[in-house]
Amino acid sequence: MHEFPPGLTWFNVEKPLKMIDLIGKVVLIDFWTYSCINCIRMIPFLKYWYDTYNKYGFEIVGIHAPEFGFEKDSLNVENAIKNYDIPYPVVLDNNHRLWTVYDNRYWPAHYLHDAIGKLRYTHFGEGEYEKTEQMIRKLLEEKGVRIEEPMIPIKVPVDFxxxxxxxxxxxxxxxxxxxxxxxxxxxxxxxxxxxxxxxxxxxxxxxxxxxxxxxxxxxxxxxxxxxxxxxxxxxxxxxxxxxxxxxxxxxxxxxxxxxxxxxxxxxxxxxxxxxxxxxxxxxxxxxxxxxxxxxxxxxxxxxxxxxxx
Missing domain, CATH: 2.60.120.260 (Galactose-binding domain-like)
Incomplete structure (x- = not known):
């Protein structure tokens, strides 16, 4: 997992996160931007995973990497976070610094790290919801967590x-x-x-x-x-x-x-x-x-x- 550069704007946190704050947790890095339809359709899945597994030591960090100029406006992003009722931390990557470090190419893009910060799974775009959730559960179980909730089949919102x-x-x-x-x-x-x-x-x-x-x-x-x-x-x-x-x-x-x-x-x-x-x-x-x-x-x-x- 890569360190977060200083000086970025954060939401849903008391202070900017550092990589050391996330060691010991299973962390999903989610690259998104608020007017991207593919990202918007992913938000309910991300919220479901966060609500289900956060208590077991699972964290999501949304990296908002703008595609258009208006998406760099922090007020626009803040309003979107409120409108979509996003509960997990979000950081603004207006200059694509984190985007570059991860060598990312896509919205949305998911980078799943284990409890020691090692990258264990990636997925780009929509789809593979069950596989992603299975990997979240697997990495949590690897660090000694016993998960009580069964996996619930997720209905895909669109027939591509x-x-x-x-x-x-x-x-x-x-x-x-x-x-x-x-x-x-x-x-x-x-x-x-x-x-x-x-x-x-x-x-x-x-x-x-x-x-x-x-x-x-x-x-x-x-x-x-x-x-x-x-x-x-x-x-x-x-x-x-x-x-x-x-x-x-x-x-x-x-x-x-x-x-x-x-x-x-x-x-x-x-x-x-x-x-x-x-x-x-x-x-x-x-x-x-x-x-x-x-x-x-x-x-x-x-x-x-x-x-x-």
Whole structure:
């Protein structure tokens, strides 16, 4: 296990942790970032393991390593920790110092250490929940702990075999599938349009947008984004420095109770108040092809990536 550099911001601890504080415990290092859908889906499993095994000498340290600039804001991270009700220690790795030391490449990523600090198991991404829990129990038993609770089968929250769309970034640095007919311009406001035919797994802008390396910003009101996707859920990582109102449509129709996402209000509108992942559409385990269109009524919205579930 690697030492934590001094000067980092910590949450859920009385004082910054040091490696010596964790010797004698089985420790899971969890690399995550708060707007990552894969990380968000892991949080219930991490909380369950922490609640079940912490009393036996198991600890989790969440290393929050930002992907986007807004994730470096400690207040944003603190709010996310509260919203997800995360009980274990979290440290901000804004300059990816720990990320580099661990030679990490993924969100989420798990590094499981035994009671003497030796790395015994790694897993990258979602999945292998039972295997990870078995390793936690094995390492606890190695240090003489008798675990009373049986393992409880964990229901996987999403069927990855049925998702036909992949994460789509909206900054030119990693953008794939941009399909508005106008030429994509970097770092310069440009008017884009949505053609009559919208193809699957392509993203379209309409209105005056400025496309930067890791995001796109609406420069004037009444901008739109369209995406034809194949999944149960569609999410959009976005935010603004001031409130922005948007209307989300599915196949040209307003959302209803049976398909509106968690962040859509009772009238089918989206009120964007902070930088985070917003769930736009949820068809409740019906993995289907739909067209999502978002109409932003206010300028200043910054969009980063579509993700799916």
């Amino acid at each position: 075999t049925k998702i036909g769309s992949s994460e789509t970034y909206l900054g030119y640095g990693r953008m794939v599938g941009f399909a508005s007919p106008e030429e994509l311009k970097h770092n310069t406001p440009q008017y884009y349009s949505i053609p009559p035919e919208i193809k699957k797994n392509r993203v379209y802008f309409e209105g005056m947008w400025k496309v930067d390396i890791d995001k796109s910003t609406l420069e004037k009101p009444e901008g739109k984004i369209a995406y034809r996707y194949s999944a149960n859920k569609i999410n959009l990582v976005m935010g603004s420095n001031h409130p922005v109102k948007a209307l989300v449509l599915i196949d040209g129709e307003k959302l209803q109770i049976g398909n509106k996402g968690d962040d859509i209000d009772e009238n089918g509108y989206l009120n964007i108040q902070e930088y985070k992942l917003y769930n736009l559409i949820n068809t409740h385990n019906y993995y289907e092809v739909h067209t999502c269109k978002i109409i932003f009524f206010d300028a200043g919205i910054e969009v980063f990536a579509f993700t799916f579930g």
